[in-house]
Amino acid sequence: xxxxxxxxxxxxxxxxxxxxxxxxxxxxxxxxxxxxxxxxxxxxxxxxxxxxxxxxxxxxxxxxxxxxxxxxxxxxxxxxxxxxxxxxxxxxxxxxxxxxxxxxxxxxxxxxxxxxxxxxxxxxxxxxx
Amino acid sequence: xxxxxxxxxxxxxxxxxxxxxxxxxxxxxxxxxxxxxxxxxxxxxxxxxxxxxxxxxxxxxxxxxxxxxxxxxxxxxxxxxxxxxxxxxxxxxxxxxxxxxxxxxxxxxxxxxxxxxxxxxxxxxxxxxxxxxxxxxxxxxxxxxxxxxxxxxxxxxxxxxxxxxxxxxxxxxxxxxxxxxxxxxxxxxxxxxxxxxxxxxxxxxxxxxxxxxxxxxxxxxxxxxxxxxxxxxxxx
Ligand code: FES
Numbered sequence: 001x002x003x004x005x006x007x008x009x010x011x012x013x014x015x016x017x018x019x020x021x022x023x024x025x026x027x028x029x030x031x032x033x034x035x036x037x038x039x040x041x042x043x044x045x046x047x048x049x050x051x052x053x054x055x056x057x058x059x060x061x062x063x064x065x066x067x068x069x070x071x072x073x074x075x076x077x078x079x080x081x082x083x084x085x086x087x088x089x090x091x092x093x094x095x096x097x098x099x100x101x102x103x104x105x106x107x108x109x110x111x112x113x114x115x116x117x118x119x120x121x122x123x124x125x126x127x128x129x
Numbered sequence: 130x131x132x133x134x135x136x137x138x139x140x141x142x143x144x145x146x147x148x149x150x151x152x153x154x155x156x157x158x159x160x161x162x163x164x165x166x167x168x169x170x171x172x173x174x175x176x177x178x179x180x181x182x183x184x185x186x187x188x189x190x191x192x193x194x195x196x197x198x199x200x201x202x203x204x205x206x207x208x209x210x211x212x213x214x215x216x217x218x219x220x221x222x223x224x225x226x227x228x229x230x231x232x233x234x235x236x237x238x239x240x241x242x243x244x245x246x247x248x249x250x251x252x253x254x255x256x257x258x259x260x261x262x263x264x265x266x267x268x269x270x271x272x273x274x275x276x277x278x279x280x281x282x283x284x285x286x287x288x289x290x291x292x293x294x295x296x297x298x299x300x301x302x303x304x305x306x307x308x309x310x311x312x313x314x315x316x317x318x319x320x321x322x323x324x325x326x327x328x329x330x331x332x333x334x335x336x337x338x339x340x341x342x343x344x345x346x347x348x349x350x351x352x353x354x355x356x357x358x359x360x361x362x363x364x365x
Pocket of ligand 1: 183
């Protein structure tokens with residue numbers, strides 16, 4: 001509660017709806033929040049793929065063709081870079097919230113772990129297919 | 130060197146809203162923004178501003194400099210070769226010129242009970258190891274300047290959000306080995322205006338003149354709040 005003595009005469013600023021355009025820091029924050037949009041698209045693609053798999057060969061083939069369409073590839077590339085950007089912001093935050101080791105070391109360790117897990121999954125899936 | 134600066138002026142008895150006014154100041158290599166403001170005050174004694182220590186320790190000279198919250202005494206005019214616009218701290222009601230009403234901020238600070246709570250009545254000093262001190266020391270460097278509140282869009286949108294400095298201070302005492310008050314502070318942090326109102330914009334830590342990293346404290350508070358919730362599920 002503001003000081004009642006001043007409440008009547010003080011000027012109360014209103015926040016503009018474009019506050020996040022004010023400077024670069026807020027723009028980058030909004031960019032980080034917006035990474036969810038292309039990722040949402042990617043998840044829908046995946047779910048659609050699973051559904052197609054359950055519907056038999058014809059549907060599965062049509063999903064494969066759909067996934068190879070240029071605009072779908074483009075959106076998924078966007079989703080990939082968005083997830084990398086989000087990971088970068090997350091990996092930088094994590095050592096500050098859980099200071100287990102020097103921050104620089106933890107950031108490198110997180111990227112390494114990501115690449116190892118990703119490479120492992122690709123190898124595993126490649127072998128399976 | 131002569132330098133033109135713009136200052137936001139607001140006289141509650143005449144104006145309906147603040148207006149920018151330009152002034153000429155003499156700026157040398159070591160002229161701080163606070164020095165420049167005091168020069169203007171010599172020309173125009175009606176200019177109102179807050180300051181005291183001139184050495185980034187009292188926390189009273191916070192203003193927006195080109196839209197970024199900063200301490201006037203810790204910012205040099207020489208770093209702004211282009212324009213230099215000084216306005217009152219954002220998200221607070223403006224009393225006059227560069228003076229804002231900090232009472233919402235102070236109320237949030239006191240709401241988290243920022244002092245040692247310890248039922249032990251012993252007269253012995255509470256000993257603390259360097260490792261125990263290190264746990265909270267960074268968070269104890271806050272000078273209550275309020276810059277982090279002006280940097281926080283969530284506080285701007287919802288003044289009930291207890292905000293970066295208050296949560297940092299709560300965390301500072303919760304992490305102190307001499308303190309037993311965590312249980313009475315957690316309800317504040319768990320509430321909808323507590324840690325969960327933060328979306329980790331992170332600008333509070335960028336503007337903090339003391340490198341306290343309030344964003345880290347708030348997010349540590351989220352971890353504490355989540356574990357508090359899980360523990361409460363398993364205890365009758
Ligand atoms: S005058 Fe004390 S912090 Fe600037």
